[in-house]
Amino acid sequence: MPSPIGHALAGAAIAWSFGAKSSTDGAGWKLPVACAVCAALPDIDLLYMPTHRTATHSVPVALVLTILAVSVTGWVKPIRDWCRRSFGVESGTLIVGLACGLAWSSHILLDWLGADANPPYGVQAFWPLSDRWFFSGVNIFPGTERRDPLSTRAMLINMRAAVQETVMMGSVAAGAWWFSRRRSRVPTSGQAGRQRPSDAATGKGGTSDRQGRRAAR
Numbered sequence: 001m002p003s004p005i006g007h008a009l010a011g012a013a014i015a016w017s018f019g020a021k022s023s024t025d026g027a028g029w030k031l032p033v034a035c036a037v038c039a040a041l042p043d044i045d046l047l048y049m050p051t052h053r054t055a056t057h058s059v060p061v062a063l064v065l066t067i068l069a070v071s072v073t074g075w076v077k078p079i080r081d082w083c084r085r086s087f088g089v090e091s092g093t094l095i096v097g098l099a100c101g102l103a104w105s106s107h108i109l110l111d112w113l114g115a116d117a118n119p120p121y122g123v124q125a126f127w128p129l130s131d132r133w134f135f136s137g138v139n140i141f142p143g144t145e146r147r148d149p150l151s152t153r154a155m156l157i158n159m160r161a162a163v164q165e166t167v168m169m170g171s172v173a174a175g176a177w178w179f180s181r182r183r184s185r186v187p188t189s190g191q192a193g194r195q196r197p198s199d200a201a202t203g204k205g206g207t208s209d210r211q212g213r214r215a216a217r
């Protein structure tokens with residue numbers, strides 16, 4: 001199962017895919033950080049091991065949380081206004097809830113794709129509808145060791161996993177960041193056709209010719 005590093009990078013990649021600004025100024029970093037936290041959060045169930053990889057790793061629960069997040073960020077006015085002020089997303093506050101919900105859901109997918117050395121293998125992906133454990137067996141991500149984490153063996157296993165995840169998910173996150181940066185630089189058709197007020201005020205652009213002709217009359 002991936003470590004919090006792999007999950008957090010996946011969350012940040014989702015935020016940039018949803019149009020979070022890539023600049024480091026202003027609100028540019030806030031949605032990637034929020035999504036990184038949401039993507040790592042399902043492992044909070046490690047605080048109570050009997051529930052690990054059950055409720056917080058369930059697709060139906062993730063779906064309900066996503067619907068709640070979209071509803072709250074889109075239609076509860078104080079939260080919607082706060083989202084609008086706080087996050088660097090131009091396409092609307094619904095996107096904030098959707099990106100956070102998908103970041104949470106990405107945790108389930110990554111755990112399903114990762115190696116698992118300890119039974120029961122995988123995640124209870126349809127808790128509480130089914131108590132079956134789902135495990136892909138493809139082992140894209142190496143296993144981590146959470147028992148006795150300060151032992152040399154556990155530290156070596158976790159370090160190797162962290163490096164591998166950083167290379168894999170870091171590449172995905174870097175690609176999403178690059179596309180987000182590129183997209184934010186390309187003006188939309190509306191922006192391209194719209195004249196800047198400062199230009200109009202100083203008489204630059206298409207209006208200056210008309211003004212000149214009027215003055216000559």
Ligand SMILES: [Zn+2]
Nearest residue numbers: 001042043111
């Ligand atoms: Zn997990």
